[in-house]
Amino acid sequence: MSISIKITSASEAEELSQIQKEAFKPLYEKFHDKGNPFLRGPEDILRRLNKFNRYFTILYDDKVVGGVFYRLYGKRSPSDEIGAGEYYLARIYIHPDYQNKGIARDAILLCEKEFPDARFYYVDFPEDMEKNRRCYQSAGYCDTGERACWSEDAPVLAMFKKTVSDEFEPAGVTLPMIYEVDKNELQECLDVIHQSFGTVAEQFGLTQENCPKHTSFIPLVFLEAQMNWGWHMYALYAGKKMIGYMSLSKESDNTFELHNLAVLPEYRHNGFGKLLLDHAKDIAKALGGNVIKIGMIEESTVLKNWYIANGFVHTGTKKYEHLPFTSGYLEWKGDYLL
């Protein structure tokens, strides 16, 4: 019997909302509280599929048996903000037929592998729900002793918290998400670009002196200008931590150029670069394009072959006086795949 999680897609909202109803029915019958998830439909799930939450579908031997979502930003109670390194386990539900098998606990532990920057998790639940208490305790949560009641008809909530060691665990991430970058994230994007291209600079001996224009040295104003020009900028997130980046600029009606494709060194070789590349193709197609161009260091044979394995074709090289390497060019044509 195996328990797994996957990123919830919009097409699962109906099925999950039925399970949510079944799971929360006993609680609603007890409290008749207006905020009970028993009263909510698929729209309640759809509105959480965004950058501010992480919603996962829970599977038991490949059968959908529940859902779980974490709030990453905003409030975790009327008076508490969710801070850096903090995650709020906002809801977990398992179909009644599958309860009491440890599925929720295992799902929680799987979710936590996706959040490498997490230091504190928070959860709350009606204080007299013994089963919930045991589930969260078995997943490592502890009673803070705090109790809260957020509306007259709602039950008194017990507030639990889990503290995670600050050991860094990049190997656990398997389900990162791609979202468009906001203006306030540009510095974080720059850090990811600098760190990622740092390995290239090291490999080819590039320094501020011999190659000041290399991507590993670009200043923030470059990204700010690109955002102002309307470039399509995307980041890859493991929970709240940015672990990858890429952008697309529109060069003509059907042609885009891919820039600064990057995955942090400690997250490489997990298919995340391909995930970003595939997203670039999807975005180009969605915007009416069918060509993506890339410029790279020609001597980087492994990278060049990787692009070729991902549907790109080598189109030429150029030697510039000011660059200590040869520039290589590749192109992907959506039509090749039709």
Ligand SMILES: CC(C)(COP(=O)(O)OP(=O)(O)OC[C@H]1O[C@@H](n2cnc3c(N)ncnc32)[C@H](O)[C@@H]1OP(=O)(O)O)[C@@H](O)C(=O)NCCC(=O)NCCS
């Ligand atoms: C290119 C890059 C985004 C790929 O990220 P990734 O998450 O490792 O990509 P994937 O897991 O989808 O693919 C891994 C493959 O990338 C290829 N690859 C590309 N560059 C590589 C490099 N310098 N060293 C080793 N493998 C490399 C290999 O074929 C590798 O296959 P493997 O995992 O079987 O060894 C990442 O290596 C990176 O950020 N490099 C530095 C920045 C850069 O060169 N960007 C491209 C600019 S044109």
